[in-house]
Amino acid sequence: MAYKAIDSITTRDVEALGVAGDVAEKLLGDLKEVIRNYGTATPETWTEISRRILDPNLPFSFHQMMYYGCYKDFGPDPPAWIPDPKLALLTNVGRLLERRGKEFLGSKYRNPVSSFSDFQEFSVSNTEVYWKAVLDELNMSFSVPPQCILDKNTSGDNPGGVWLPGAYFNPARNCLSENSKRRLGDIVIRWRDEGSDHLPVNTMTLRELRAQAWLAAHALNALNLEKESAIAVDMPMNVHSVIIYLAIVLSGHVVVSIADSFSPREISTRLKISNAKAIFTQDMIIRGDKSIPLYRRVVDAEAPIAIVIPARGSSFSMNLRKNDLSWDNFLGKARNFRDVEFIAVEKPAGACTNILFSSGTTGEPKAIVWTNNAPLKSAADAWCHMDVQRSDVVAWPTNLGWMMGPWLVYASLMNGACMALYNGSPLGSGFAKFVQDAEVTILGVIPSLVRTWKNSNCTSGYDWSRIRCFGSTGEASNVDENLWLMGRAHYKPVIEYCGGTEIGGGFVSGSLLQPQSLSAFSTAAMGCELFILNEDGYPLPPNMLGIGELALGPHMFGSSSKLLNANHYDIYFKGMPTLHGKILRRHGDVFERTSRGYYRAHGRADDTMNLGGIKVSSVEIERVCNHVDDKILETAAIGVPPPEGGPEQLVIAVVFKNPVHDNDLNHLKKSFNSELQKKLNPLFKVSDVVSLPYLPRTATNKVMRRVLRQRLAGPDRHSKL
DSSP, X not given: OOOOOGGGOOHHHHHTTTOOHHHHHHHXXXXXXXXXXXXXXXXXHHHHHHHHTOOTTSOHHHHHHHHHHHTTTTOSSOEEEOOOHHHHTTSHHHHHHHHHHHHHHGGGOOOTTTTHHHHHHHHXXXXXXXXXXXXXXXXXXXXXXXXXXXEOOOOTTOXXXXXXXXXXXXXXXXXXXXXXXXXXTSEEEEEEETTOTTSOOEEEEHHHHHHHHHHHHHHHHHTTOOTTOEEEEESOSSHHHHHHHHHHHHTXXXXXXXXXXXXXXXXXXXXXXXXXXXXXEESOEEETTEEEOHHHHHHHTTXXXXXXXXXXXXXXXXXXXXXXXXXXXXXXXXXXXXXXXXXXXOEETTXXXXXXXXXXXXXXXXEEEEETHHHHHHHHHHHHTSOOOTTOEEEOOOOTTSTHHHHHHHXXXXXXXXXXXXXXXXXXXXHHHHHHHTTOSEEEEOHHHHHHHHHHTTTTTOOOTTOOEEEEOSSOOOHHHHHHHHHHTTSOOEEEEEEEXXXXXXXXXXXXXXXXXXXXXXXXXXXXXXXXXXXXXOBOOTTOOEEEEEEEOSOOTTOOOOBSSSOHXXXXXXXXXXXTTXXXXXXEEEEEXXXXXXXXXXXXXXXXXXXXXXXXXXXXXXXXHTTXXXXXXXXXXXXXXXXXXXXXXXXXXXXXSSOOSOOOHHHHHHXXXXXXXXHTOTTOOEEEEEEOSSOOBOTTOOBOHHHHHHHHOSTTGGGGO
């Protein structure tokens, strides 16, 4: 809709939004004072409006009136938040630059805000100096120090080089050790179970977490598994799963990450690919009045020995398989080692610590190897881009089956912060109250979660004023929804963060030292180079405006160099252009660099899509849909961004065997949803079904999904066919 410039807004305009007359007059009086001091359309004007006038209790339509009215004639990418120079000095990067800015940047250094872009370029061109400084900031402890930061002289099948060659360390030990960032008495986990909203938030100190992780690691040793065995974790993100995760890493074994929403078939696939020797799980997942049988799925997946944790209380009555263990019996194997330090198993920097999965363009998920370096990348991104500090409480609704689960563990603990875990659904008021009660300062989201909060208004009445920034990842965000989210915390910034499981973190992000525009990225992540490829597949000149498939510089700390079930070089480097002697790394997203220097994501360039933060191939979805009804000849699954922006929506194009007019597309949509949620993921949802006489194909008979995506974009997709 069209909005008036802020100096043209009347009392009647504000009252029409549901604001009482006397309140409307007071708001407009304050607005006139802001305009008098800062003008009608500047970032400073908006900053003062957001600080002095806007309040979470005012109608969101009034927030929109102020934002769009202020920036009515500003042009693209208006900043929704600008850094305060004084507060910038107190950020992690600000403190480092104030100490060493002239050493790093010479006479170019001015202050943390003005010099941040130069510092990002420095992080790429001076790899050795930058990463040594950051690892020192993280208090990294090596049992054997690295020979250097990066050895670029590697074979042709490893263009990314070898990071921290010769180093030995254990990332879990670095999470649990006392240093200048953390003390044993510090609270490192705050949590609450769904349904206990009336009770105080539970807490755990570093001393308590360390003792429990030690005990679980001793118990793992008592299982007498082979050295560096793969051990799966298939359970919600809660205190037990964090303890288990740290214990597996401490003991030198390898975590196999499995999302708790997966079907038995998906669990079985991941167990077989990883050759897992054991699995940790829960008897069930409790969400409100529902109990979802998780252990039963694990049994149906024919998993190896399972250690089963009760979802409620300290015991359960269900029968376990002969060789499976209850959590109490498992810990009983180490009863003589209670409070005895577990000596962490130190492994090379390039050793595997975690196997995570990401869907490729085939039906089998890629098994991505996280080395010991990936946790350091996660922690470093949090240190720089989200400014995670010792005083912070970090909440990020996620799961160890996805990379943000391990990311949260390392991002919080390695930076001396506290993680906040809500053992339940983040969709309702219970989670909103937990954010308030746990005094969360950094809240991570995925955009579809924000949409649910906004539509249900479940955050109303809860105080989120302690939040100092949001993080957003997993899928494309929406401008209005980000504006709404910022307004819940009195206009703290949303740091957009995009990367991938194979990156160990992000390659493009926001920063508290740069102005942030809604649903846009303000910088390449520290240590990362971004290239937008033209139609011929070659990089556009640096800083040139344009849109195209994104490629990455090959030397990214923490990024993958191995896949268990595919050729890593073929997937990420084969066929990519070379620039200045370096072969670029494939990513697959389409990105735009805008006139004001921001980056915007435009979805996948290949035949995969992002549904609710989960990457999935079109082929996987089509395999299910093709067998839903015997009238179907073939289907094409397309991820289509909505016209107003935001996460991709799943649209299924259907070709019927016989052209008839009585096919019920709504009924078919329900059938598709039922089968996809049963066989692939309960979070997948079909937005629309369209009927086509045939699918567009190339000369070699490949379906041109990109053409379909263009045709199906927009609300009137049925009229375009």
